[in-house]
Amino acid sequence: MSTHASHKKRSGLMDWLTTVDHKKIGILYLIAGGFFFIIGGLEAMFMRIQLFKPENDFVAAETFNQLLTMHGTTMIFFAAMPLIFAFMNAVVPLQIGARDVAFPFVNALGFWLFFFGGVLLNLSWLLGGAPDAGWTAYAPLSTTSEGSGVDFYVLGLQISGAGTLVGGINFLVTIINMRAPGMTFMRMPLFTWTAFVTSGLILFAFPPLTIGLFMLMFERVFDANFFNPDNGGNILIWEHIFWIFGHPEVYILILPSFGAISEVVATFSRKRLFGYSAMVFATVLIGFLGFMVWVHHMFTVGLGPVANSIFAVATMAIAVPTGVKIFNWLFTMWGGKIVFSTAMLWAVGFIPTFVMGGVTGVMLAIPSADYQFHDSYFVVAHFHYVIVGGVILGLFAGLYYWYPRMFNRVLNETLGKIHFWTFFIGFHLTFFPQHFLGLMGMPRRVFTYLSGQDLDQLNFISTIGAFLMAIGTIVLFVNVIISTSKKYAPSSDPWHGRTLEWAIPYPTPEYNFAQTPLVRGLDAFWIEKAAGNKGMTPAEPVGDIHMPNPSILPLIMSIGLFVAAFGLIYDTMTVVVIGMAITFISMFFRSVIDDHGFHIHKEEVEEDLKGVKL
Amino acid sequence: MADHNNTETNIHRNEALQRKLAFKEERKHHNVSFIMMILLTLVAFYAIWSDKVADSFAVLFILVLAVVQVFFQLYIWMHLSHKGHDFPLWGMISGILFAAITVVGIAGLIWTS
Numbered sequence: 001m002s003t004h005a006s007h008k009k010r011s012g013l014m015d016w017l018t019t020v021d022h023k024k025i026g027i028l029y030l031i032a033g034g035f036f037f038i039i040g041g042l043e044a045m046f047m048r049i050q051l052f053k054p055e056n057d058f059v060a061a062e063t064f065n066q067l068l069t070m071h072g073t074t075m076i077f078f079a080a081m082p083l084i085f086a087f088m089n090a091v092v093p094l095q096i097g098a099r100d101v102a103f104p105f106v107n108a109l110g111f112w113l114f115f116f117g118g119v120l121l122n123l124s125w126l127l128g129g130a131p132d133a134g135w136t137a138y139a140p141l142s143t144t145s146e147g148s149g150v151d152f153y154v155l156g157l158q159i160s161g162a163g164t165l166v167g168g169i170n171f172l173v174t175i176i177n178m179r180a181p182g183m184t185f186m187r188m189p190l191f192t193w194t195a196f197v198t199s200g201l202i203l204f205a206f207p208p209l210t211i212g213l214f215m216l217m218f219e220r221v222f223d224a225n226f227f228n229p230d231n232g233g234n235i236l237i238w239e240h241i242f243w244i245f246g247h248p249e250v251y252i253l254i255l256p257s258f259g260a261i262s263e264v265v266a267t268f269s270r271k272r273l274f275g276y277s278a279m280v281f282a283t284v285l286i287g288f289l290g291f292m293v294w295v296h297h298m299f300t301v302g303l304g305p306v307a308n309s310i311f312a313v314a315t316m317a318i319a320v321p322t323g324v325k326i327f328n329w330l331f332t333m334w335g336g337k338i339v340f341s342t343a344m345l346w347a348v349g350f351i352p353t354f355v356m357g358g359v360t361g362v363m364l365a366i367p368s369a370d371y372q373f374h375d376s377y378f379v380v381a382h383f384h385y386v387i388v389g390g391v392i393l394g395l396f397a398g399l400y401y402w403y404p405r406m407f408n409r410v411l412n413e414t415l416g417k418i419h420f421w422t423f424f425i426g427f428h429l430t431f432f433p434q435h436f437l438g439l440m441g442m443p444r445r446v447f448t449y450l451s452g453q454d455l456d457q458l459n460f461i462s463t464i465g466a467f468l469m470a471i472g473t474i475v476l477f478v479n480v481i482i483s484t485s486k487k488y489a490p491s492s493d494p495w496h497g498r499t500l501e502w503a504i505p506y507p508t509p510e511y512n513f514a515q516t517p518l519v520r521g522l523d524a525f526w527i528e529k530a531a532g533n534k535g536m537t538p539a540e541p542v543g544d545i546h547m548p549n550p551s552i553l554p555l556i557m558s559i560g561l562f563v564a565a566f567g568l569i570y571d572t573m574t575v576v577v578i579g580m581a582i583t584f585i586s587m588f589f590r591s592v593i594d595d596h597g598f599h600i601h602k603e604e605v606e607e608d609l610k611g612v613k614l
Numbered sequence: 615m616a617d618h619n620n621t622e623t624n625i626h627r628n629e630a631l632q633r634k635l636a637f638k639e640e641r642k643h644h645n646v647s648f649i650m651m652i653l654l655t656l657v658a659f660y661a662i663w664s665d666k667v668a669d670s671f672a673v674l675f676i677l678v679l680a681v682v683q684v685f686f687q688l689y690i691w692m693h694l695s696h697k698g699h700d701f702p703l704w705g706m707i708s709g710i711l712f713a714a715i716t717v718v719g720i721a722g723l724i725w726t727s
Contacts (some may be wrong), residue, residue, distance in 0.1 A: 200708070203705075203709075204708065236723075237724065240720045244720075288708075295723070580673065
């Protein structure tokens with residue numbers, strides 16, 4: 001292919017399978033993450049139906065174990081993670097004034113690895129039973145689990161983990177190197193900052209997971225003895241490695257939500273974010289402290305009072321930067337001209353909900369009290385308050401806020417508000433009673449309970465709440481479907497946006513910015529609007545724009561690993577060899593074939609610019 | 615006008631001279647570190663090869679030498695001290711920090727309890 005030839009346009013399915021455009025990959029992440037969110041949600045519904053009355057027999061005990069394992073694993077790795085990557089892809093390059101991420105090919109590879117990891121894990125339902133050792137897969141439960149369920153867990157997470165890792169590295173490189181002229185670090189929008197810190201956490205937290213999963217795989221597939229005390233191993237090694245990954249992982253999830261909330265609160269209060277530099281510092285500090293607290297998941301293991309105290313203090317310290325953030329959001333709203341759009345409702349609902357999750361977090365950080373709370377429904381209530389009440393509420397705020405940018409149409413506000421109120425009330429109805437269930441002694445991960453222990457009523461309320469959340473989610477999907485059927489382009493700048501992504505015309509051009517913008521301060525677009533300018537001041541003349549070529553190779557590489565995983569699960573080395581061969585051959589082609597991309601010519605860009613009215 | 619040109623050429627000459635000096639300085643560093651690295655390798659080899667050095671000491675000793683070698687490699691040969699290496703430096707320091715916490719944490723908590 002000649003380097004300067006204009007590109008051939010692909011259409012339909014092939015376009016989506018070969019795309020390396022960050023905007024399209026963002027949409028792919030959103031759809032795939034939404035799909036797994038539904039699956040994880042269904043698993044949750046089955047569990048709540050099973051628990052709605054004592055000694056129910058809706059599902060068997062073994063099935064319940066599989067449901068709770070798959071619910072946790074799916075929601076963390078295959079719903080929350082891709083939804084975060086969806087917004088990072090859709091928004092970060094636009095917010096920093098870049099035309100794409102640093103490595104578009106690797107970006108596509110990251111998506112397909114995640115996707116096939118998720119598909120592999122969920123196929124276990126159809127192939128002899130899902131994993132049943134909990135999403136934490138503690139040894140020896142996981143090492144001795146019958147069937148191949150845990151093998152699906154190990155390999156599914158291994159493949160998708162590789163995708164997440166390359167994605168994280170990609171965003172680090174993008175944010176460091178591809179900021180527009182004038183976009184210094186302390187002028188970056190807060191969502192980009194949180195994406196940056198999250199990517200750093202991914203870089204340091206996922207390698208331990210990879211190692212841990214390899215050890216678990218060797219233990220199960222090749223009879224190694226890392227976690228087998230009979231042969232000199234130690235089961236605690238898994239717990240340590242898992243939580244050294246697992247604790248930063250929860251900050252990986254929450255930080256981008258904090259970022260989205262910061263954007264939404266500032267935009268709909270019509271004010272500059274209060275305490276921007278304190279927010280940045282708090283974000284970095286949370287990321288840093290996130291690596292020093294993993295033992296608070298293991299207080300009852302018996303590591304001794306010294307270890308427990310050190311990690312308890314470190315854990316409580318995290319409440320300080322998080323509190324700084326909460327106050328800064330409140331001060332941003334204080335005296336602002338608040339518009340209660342749907343996105344803002346989610347953001348406002350997020351604040352008290354997340355504070356409640358944070359308070360129970362500090363309670364759990366007290367080792368002596370944790371002996372009482374450990375493995376009870378109190379813990380379930382706590383982490384749902386921070387993950388649903390924190391991460392998911394933030395992601396919904398981001399969805400309503402950035403939907404016009406991603407899909408060139410707005411979501412219906414009335415349906416959005418119905419979604420918010422049903423989901424929000426349903427959420428508190430589901431999880432607030434679970435605090436008390438835990439304090440009354442109901443252990444987590446049990447498939448049923450006896451009547452006459454005062455557990456009936458609260459469990460019943462909890463199940464009702466879960467149905468309300470399901471109704472809310474259905475309303476969201478109705479809203480999305482209605483929006484696709486309507487041919488509606490938002491007016492330019494639907495929310496009176498402050499940051500660069502709102503300076504682009506609709507629909508977003510393939511090259512994002514016809515001319516790289518010049519950034520003159522924090523809230524770059526707002527500054528230009530306040531100065532009476534119609535758009536951003538360009539930092540370069542109109543010229544040819546270099547674009548990457550689409551490629552099918554990321555998809556094929558991921559399929560290769562997917563095939564190899566089946567070989568490992570069913571102990572057939574030929575299939576492993578075939579799968580790895582597919583991956584390595586596509587890597588070989590990627591290495592030897594020169595791919596210079598193509599140029600969008602100056603004339604085309606000028607043509608596009610003529611049609612733009614801002 | 616001529617005077618102005620003169621100053622400009624002088625500045626250019628000065629810059630060129632400074633670059634040359636910096637280059638010379640760097641070459642000196644390279645030479646010194648090259649010899650040092652070979653010497654350190656020989657010392658490490660001798661520590662293991664010789665019977666006069668106790669094995670328990672030798673292992674620790676060559677680990678220390680290895681750390682020194684890493685610093686030579688990073689700072690002299692990979693120019694970590696030069697401008698524009700802030701991010702690689704931050705990345706490496708935080709990576710080493712988190713790795714150290716992990717290793718010390720796991721080792722300390724598992725094998726002492």
